[in-house]
Structures are given as C-alpha cells and as structure tokens.
Amino acid sequence: MATEDQPPGSVRDAQFERLNANLVRIDELSKRLTAALSKRKISDPSLHGPSGDVFLKAMTAYMTEMMQNPAKILEHQINFWGKSLKHYVEAQQQLVKGELKPPPDATPRDRRFSNPLWQTHPFFNYLKQQYLMNAEAVHQAVEGLQNIDPADKKRVEYFSRQIVDLFSPTNFFGTNPDALERAIATDGESLVQGLENLVRDIEANNGDLLVTLADRDAFQVGHNLATTEGAVVYRNRMFELIQYRPTTETVHETPLLIFPPWINKFYILDLKPQNSLLKWLVDQGFTVFVVSWVNPDSHYAGIGMDDYIREGYMRAIAEVRSITKQKQINAVGYCIAGTTLTLTLAHLEKAGDPSVRSATFFTTLTDFADPGEVGVFLNDDFVDGIERQVAVDGILDRTFMSRTFSYLRSNDLIYQPAIKSYMMGEAPPAFDLLYWNGDGTNLPAQMAVEYLRGLCQQNKLAGGTFPVLGSPVGLKDVKLPICAIACETDHIAPWKSSFNGFRQFGSRDKTFILSESGHVAGIVNPPSRNKYGHYVNPADAATPDEFRAGAEFHTGSWWPRWGEWLAARSGERIKARQPGDSKHPELAPAPGTYVVVTPAA
Structure with a gap:
C-alpha cells in the first residue's frame, strides 16, 4: 500500500517510530562523542591560531590611519553603512508590498550560495547579501592599512579572511537552506547521520576534529591504489x-x-x-x-x-x-x-x-x-x-x-x-x-x-x-x-x-x-x-x-x-632490468610495507 493510501494514523505511527529510533541513536552517539572528546590530548595553544599581536598590529595600524586620514576611514564607514541601510529599506519595502521576494541583488556570484533559495527567498537572500557586504567591508578595511609591515599585513589579510569565511551563513544549520531542506526530506535522519559522521571523525583523530574528505573504505593501498608492479x-x-x-x-x-x-x-x-x-x-x-x-x-x-x-x-x-x-x-x-x-x-x-x-x-x-x-x-x-x-x-x-x-x-x-x-x-x-x-x-x-x-x-x-x-x-x-x-x-x-x-x-x-x-x-x-x-x-x-x-x-x-x-x-638503451640482484633480493612486493604502517599514537 502506498504511503498516500495509508490511514493518517499509520503515517503518524511510522513517523513516531522513526523519531524514537533517532532519539535512541542520538543518545548513543552523544555518549560516544563525550568519550571521544575525552581522549583529546592537550596541545600547545600556539598550534591553534596566531598570537594576539597579529590583530593588535592591525588595530594599531587602523587607529593610526584613522588619526592621519580620517576622511578615508569615514568614507569607508559611510559607504558600508549606506549599503547596509539601503539593503534593509529595500527589503522592508518588499514586505510592505506583501510580496514574498527579495530586493534587488547586486552582490557577486559565490558558489557557496548555489541553492536557489539564496536568490529567491527574502530571508536567505537578506542574509547572503548582508554577509557579502560585511565581507567586502572587512576586505577593504584590511586592504587600506598603510602603517603596517608588509609581512604583518599579509598575515592580517589571511587570518581576517579566515574569520570572514568561518562566519558564512552556509556554515550554520539554521541559516543553510540545503541542510534544512535535507532534514525535512529525511524526517531528521540526515541530522542523526551527520552526528554519526562527526563522532566518527573525532574518534578517528583521538579527540581532534579533522573532516574525512574521502571514503576510507573505498580504497586500499596495493589493491586499487599504488598498483604498478x-x-x-x-x-x-x-x-x-x-x-x-x-x-x-x-x-x-x-x-x-x-x-x-x-x-x-x-x-x-x-x-x-x-x-x-x-x-x-x-x-x-x-x-x-x-x-x-x-x-x-x-x-x-x-x-x-x-x-x-x-x-x-x-x-x-x-x-x-x-x-x-x-x-x-x-x-x-x-x-x-x-x-x-x-x-x-x-x-x-x-x-x-x-x-x-x-x-x-x-x-x-x-x-x-x-x-x-x-x-x-x-x-x-x-x-x-x-x-x-x-x-x-x-x-x-x-x-x-x-x-x-x-x-x-x-x-x-x-x-x-x-x-x-x-x-x-x-x-x-x-x-x-x-x-x-x-x-x-x-x-x-x-x-x-x-x-x-x-x-x-x-x-x-x-x-x-x-x-x-x-x-x-x-x-x-x-x-x-x-x-x-x-x-x-x-x-x-x-x-x-x-x-x-x-x-x-x-x-x-x-x-x-x-x-x-x-x-x-x-x-x-x-x-x-x-x-x-x-x-x-x-x-x-x-x-x-x-x-x-x-x-x-x-x-x-x-x-x-x-x-x-x-x-x-x-x-643508450640496454636490455630491461628486473628488480634487485643477488645482493638485493625482493623483500616485499610494491608498494611495500612502510606505506601502510600507521605509528601508534
């Protein structure tokens, strides 16, 4: 019997069973997550980010620029706030008209925002436009720094870009339409599977988080990788x-x-x-x-x-x-x-x-x-x-x-x-x-x-x-x-x-x-x-x-x-050589043993 032919109670019962099953899995995964995180080894704080001097130098340079060239800083600030206010007003005007569509969008194309809802839905489009405006403002502020060593400026540019990329709305579940659509379509199963993937990665890296980029079970060195004889x-x-x-x-x-x-x-x-x-x-x-x-x-x-x-x-x-x-x-x-x-x-x-x-x-x-x-x-x-x-x-x-x-x-x-x-x-x-x-x-x-x-x-x-x-x-x-x-x-x-x-x-x-x-x-x-x-x-x-x-x-x-x-x-060309000689016997077939050994943690 197709789902649409089932009595409403049957559909609700099936959804309830899936919900209960997912809640049990979430409880189990939460316990595994806690256990995995407890194995994380304490490491030197300097390995996780630059020293505060990077941003202190940036702030000092910005303040110096503000004192020496206030017109430039004001122009930059007014331009940013002007764009933001105009964007807000345009979005409000669409709502007043009762039209569920976004205001004009002149922001550059960005493949992170490929879901059509980023273009068509007022909420998501507003977030996207404002984020890209914010990113542009940060970029211009850093690019305009004058009273800073070129090497320090390069570091400020890099780490400020990292911060901006981190705060993209695509990186958060509540503001990612792809993730929300997937959760609805799967009755929340995608979130449970996502938690399982997260726990798996933390367990595999002894408490640290390192995203698995490829299916670890799809390849085996010496079988479908590194197979040259x-x-x-x-x-x-x-x-x-x-x-x-x-x-x-x-x-x-x-x-x-x-x-x-x-x-x-x-x-x-x-x-x-x-x-x-x-x-x-x-x-x-x-x-x-x-x-x-x-x-x-x-x-x-x-x-x-x-x-x-x-x-x-x-x-x-x-x-x-x-x-x-x-x-x-x-x-x-x-x-x-x-x-x-x-x-x-x-x-x-x-x-x-x-x-x-x-x-x-x-x-x-x-x-x-x-x-x-x-x-x-x-x-x-x-x-x-x-x-x-x-x-x-x-x-x-x-x-x-x-x-x-x-x-x-x-x-x-x-x-x-x-x-x-x-x-x-x-x-x-x-x-x-x-x-x-x-x-x-x-x-x-x-x-x-x-x-x-x-x-x-x-x-x-x-x-x-x-x-x-x-x-x-x-x-x-x-x-x-x-x-x-x-x-x-x-x-x-x-x-x-x-x-x-x-x-x-x-x-x-x-x-x-x-x-x-x-x-x-x-x-x-x-x-x-x-x-x-x-x-x-x-x-x-x-x-x-x-x-x-x-x-x-x-x-x-x-x-x-x-x-x-x-x-x-x-x-010149000579007769082909086979591996080794009398003093160099074949110890193992390629790709060898060192390539597959993982040292103990």
Whole structure:
C-alpha cells in the first residue's frame, strides 16, 4: 500500500517510530562523542591560531590611519553603512508590498550560495547579501592599512579572511537552506547521520576534529591504489627502496630515482594506472626506483636533516648504483624532497662525488624569501609553539600538518566537506586524490625544527649557509643539469618563488617548465587527460615576470616534454632490468610495507 493510501494514523505511527529510533541513536552517539572528546590530548595553544599581536598590529595600524586620514576611514564607514541601510529599506519595502521576494541583488556570484533559495527567498537572500557586504567591508578595511609591515599585513589579510569565511551563513544549520531542506526530506535522519559522521571523525583523530574528505573504505593501498608492479629491494630505518618491473624490452641505461616528500606518502605518483607517473615512466623505458619513507613515531625524535640526507638520499643513490651497476643516476625531488635533494646535490658537488647525472624538481622551494600563503604559519608564534610541542611528543603530528594545509583552502577542504558530512549527513566521496590527502605522515621533531628554522625562517640554503654533514652549502653549489616544474596556481610552493630559487643554481644547463593548475593536479597531469597545458621559455629569463611574458604556451601535459629531456640524459638503451640482484633480493612486493604502517599514537 502506498504511503498516500495509508490511514493518517499509520503515517503518524511510522513517523513516531522513526523519531524514537533517532532519539535512541542520538543518545548513543552523544555518549560516544563525550568519550571521544575525552581522549583529546592537550596541545600547545600556539598550534591553534596566531598570537594576539597579529590583530593588535592591525588595530594599531587602523587607529593610526584613522588619526592621519580620517576622511578615508569615514568614507569607508559611510559607504558600508549606506549599503547596509539601503539593503534593509529595500527589503522592508518588499514586505510592505506583501510580496514574498527579495530586493534587488547586486552582490557577486559565490558558489557557496548555489541553492536557489539564496536568490529567491527574502530571508536567505537578506542574509547572503548582508554577509557579502560585511565581507567586502572587512576586505577593504584590511586592504587600506598603510602603517603596517608588509609581512604583518599579509598575515592580517589571511587570518581576517579566515574569520570572514568561518562566519558564512552556509556554515550554520539554521541559516543553510540545503541542510534544512535535507532534514525535512529525511524526517531528521540526515541530522542523526551527520552526528554519526562527526563522532566518527573525532574518534578517528583521538579527540581532534579533522573532516574525512574521502571514503576510507573505498580504497586500499596495493589493491586499487599504488598498483604498478615492482618490489622492495632495500630497506633501512628511514625508507624502503622500490624498483618497478619493466614493461619494455629495452630501457635507458641510466636509472631514475624519485624522492617524494615525506610529509605525504609516495603513491600520489601512483594513484591508479590512468594517472600514474611511475607507470608512465616505466612504459617510456626508464628503470624507475622510488623511495617510500618511514612514517616516524616518537622513537625518531632525534632524526634530523642530516639523517635524511645520509641514511635516505645518499644511501638510496648508492643502492640504485649498486643494483644497476651504473656510476651515475638521474634524480627527482618533489616539494620538500626537492629542497632536500638540493642540499644533497650541493654536498655531493663539494665532496667531488659525481653520482648524480641530472636532477628534476617538482614544485620545489629553495629560496624561502617569499614562501607564499604558507608563510603566515612560519612566524615565531606558530614555530615556537611547534618547537615546544615536538619537544614533548617527539614528532610533529600529521593532524597539525593536515589542518594547516587544509586552511590554505578552507572553503574547499574544511567548510564545504563539513557541511556535507555533518549537516547533510552525506558519506564522503570515493575520490582517490582526497584519500591520499588524508593519509598523512608525522615528522621527526628535530627534522621539523631544523626545516622550519634553518630553511623557512632563516633562508640559509639561498644564503649559502645551511649546514650539511658539517659543512655549509648553497644553491650555487649545484652545478649539474637541472629541470624544474612549477605550477601556476600552487598555494604551497608559489611558482615565482620556485623560479627565483631555480635562477640561483650554479648549473649551466637549466630548464624551467610552468604547468597549469596547482601543487598536485599540475604534477599528476597525464597526457591521456589532455587537461592542463604548460609554458616554456627558450630565452634566459632573469625574473618570473620576464619568463611569463616571453613564454610559449603548449596544450597538454608537460610529461612528454620532460620525458624527452630526461631521455637525452639517460644514455643508450640496454636490455630491461628486473628488480634487485643477488645482493638485493625482493623483500616485499610494491608498494611495500612502510606505506601502510600507521605509528601508534
């Protein structure tokens, strides 16, 4: 019998039963939530926000501006209040007419407000318009600050934008039409499921809240992620070395060794066959090795940059040379691994060691004079807090790193996922890239502090004073052929800063490629997708703007262009090599064991 044919009492009885069942679930979930929150570890307050000095400087600058240029401040205030009052009057006029429609709306389009009710319903439209007016007023006030240090102003701009984004009406259940409609349509089931999703995330992160971005049950590393065939052929306490099986009868003589960042796991380069850079390289006839870094726990507290260089980079280079019987290898470094590859290459050059024939850098910063948006987290208020916290924990916990990078794109990686999960009760999507993004790693205490202090804050690599195994090195010490790939909208390693470091290398043979898109999508950009293009400039540009002005745009992926560059520096073709040798037996099939180990909390 259809619902509309049932007696009214039956419908009410069914709704009553669902209500009672949901109340029981809410009670159970509330108990779980309380238990989960009780496990939250107390951490240094500085890890959760900037010091009050940021806003004190902003207020001081604003007051100074008010004293020195009162007309400008008054004009700004009158403009804001004028718009707000006009908006209020127009809304009242519509109500007086008895028309249930909003007043004229000249606010800019914003994808957060895509529900039609934001445009058609007087209440929601009023909230949206007033919020966007408020946001514009805050932006103009901060943009107009004159009596403030540029670095401080950048921080004020960033954190004020975070506050404005936080208070968007879409982020609150009572003022989110999508969430309200969903709750009504499901008789409140969406709210119960949302609470369950919230409890699940807090339980999974030991009392901290970190939104799950992807369905954790949809993927398994080694089964439907990181499936390129290969084997672990060496292992020490720092990394597993994976060699991939050839798919061609012959290969280039010079092997390729890839160092991914140890902030995340290596399989970003091997998500699935269709977008795997590792598989693509194997199919082009390269003997490919990749380092899979250990995910450290507190026992690694004393591991520093020297340990990563000596037991990681130099050891991996030596093992690849031994396995392939080659005097030289080609190397790749991605992000922080590219920065550390630079340190290693500078040290090898000064030591007279020619083990590396050429090097490629993916989205790598080597000059931190302008680290971009992430620089707002590199002041002493945050770094001092990190140093205090890692002294207690022995590691910089992955949740802090994940949260920090997520806030660089808070609407996409925090608020929108939270709305869908906690307000709408939706399950997270089965998205491989977001799954990888949530599969983070810890950083050893000593290494984290050395990186943040010596490289990010003090910029010692660009200054030629960063110590490696007892001796200072700098960018000019790197003299072998290099290729750098930067990404146009990279919010972690800005391409202009990447270019500025690239220019300072001592190499004569230098190639710079600018890919469209961001830090990950610009790199994981297979030719088959034909999605993002890239720029090259055959001239010797001195500045990023000069490079961009004279650059040639090419449609499609940069992979084939780099493949040709790499092939020209990889020797003759020889019979394909199988993983390992008599001294390097296959210890485990790829993707290895380190990539799936989660250290104990």
